[in-house]
Amino acid sequence: MDRLALALDLGGTKLDAALVSSEGEVLAASRNRRPTGPAVTPADLDTAIAETVSHALSRLPEGAEFAGVGIGSAGPIDLVAGSIHPVNMPAARGFEIVASAERSAAAVLGRSDFPVRLRHDGGCLALAESWIGAAAGSRASLSIVVSTGVGGGIVVEGTPIGGASGNAGHLGQTVIGDVTLEQIASGPSSVRWAQQQGWSGSTGEDLARGAAAGDSVARAAIERSAQHVGIGLANASTLLDLEVIAISGGFSRVADDYVELVSAALRDAAVLPYARATRVVRSALGDEGPLVGAAALVLR
Known part of the structure; x- marks a missing residue:
């Protein structure tokens, strides 16, 4: 069975989540989104992450290997703290996105033995384009x-x-x-x-x-x-x-x-x-x- 990762893409207008295969294929049934915006707060983002993660992971095929969670976010980001300070979402600055995603995924999977990695969204786009784009x-x-x-x-x-x-x-x-x-x-x-x-x-x-x-x-x-x-x-x-x-x-x-x-x-x-x-x-x-x-x- 293929390895699958949970991907989160947080921007100034929406949060996207989906399962992605080791060949870079997005599983359409797992993809879902929630709106964000300039006034979004840490509490709003925590709820949006919980909802999108739950939907995406509910589509994880039985027997598939779960590789972990990758997060691309509007920045700047703080890799040490696992937090974000987005220019276009000022009310959400300081939001601890890594902890939120880890908590939400662990609640669905019933375990927390998986990596959660963060980069800003432009860096994620560049990684994808250089991989298969x-x-x-x-x-x-x-x-x-x-x-x-x-x-x-x-x-x-x-x-x-x-x-x-x-x-x-x-x-x-x-x-x-x-x-x-x-x-x-x-x-x-x-x-x-x-x-x-x-x-x-x-x-x-x-x-x-x-x-x-x-x-x-x-x-x-x-x-x-x-x-x-x-x-x-x-x-x-x-x-x-x-x-x-x-x-x-x-x-x-x-x-x-x-x-x-x-x-x-x-x-x-x-x-x-x-x-x-x-x-x-x-x-x-x-x-x-x-x-x-x-x-x-x-x-x-």
Whole structure:
């Protein structure tokens, strides 16, 4: 029987949970989610984890080997304390997510002899992409999400790079000009910019529809986001000598050519030839990447 891990993916809008096989396959029947949001509290998260873990583990096949729990979370994270301090969920800062997940899984399984491992969500995405995704086989890769926020993770020679505290890869909090990349290029930031130019929509989906219909302001907001993401990635590739960058996240799908726009902006901004040569590609895993990467923390 296959080895299975329980994966949790906690972000600014939802908590996802699922069982994932040692081949990186998400068991659809086990997958479930709960909403989060800026006002979510530690008590809210504790309840959401208990509910999602219970649902996912209730689908654990009889006789399957349980490998443990992998957690990818919005960060920063504290690996020593097993806690999180998410920028986009301020009321939940300090939440001891490792203890909560371990407690919830143990209550269902009736035992606690399994590992529980934590990384930030961008690091999990990068691990998944380098394992079975768009960066598989590369020597140095960065994987990013452009969505409600902007985050990323780094893998070099198959090893995720966490840095001194485990938080390496927070691309969205790097500074371009006098603001962070996330404040310029995320979905909500792009919507706000468009509204300031007189556009009347309210969501990233509205931007996508408007741009497709020929709205010049909606299109300009998308191009502005891609331009600044490309500049951020040019800086990252210059620093890290990246072979490939994989892009995912809801806002990255706001236009069919978003990834191409980012790639062109990287080439224009990069000074050195090796940075200009970095390939920018769309994620091969879509929305399942962070779950697969979280599971890989205990499967690999």
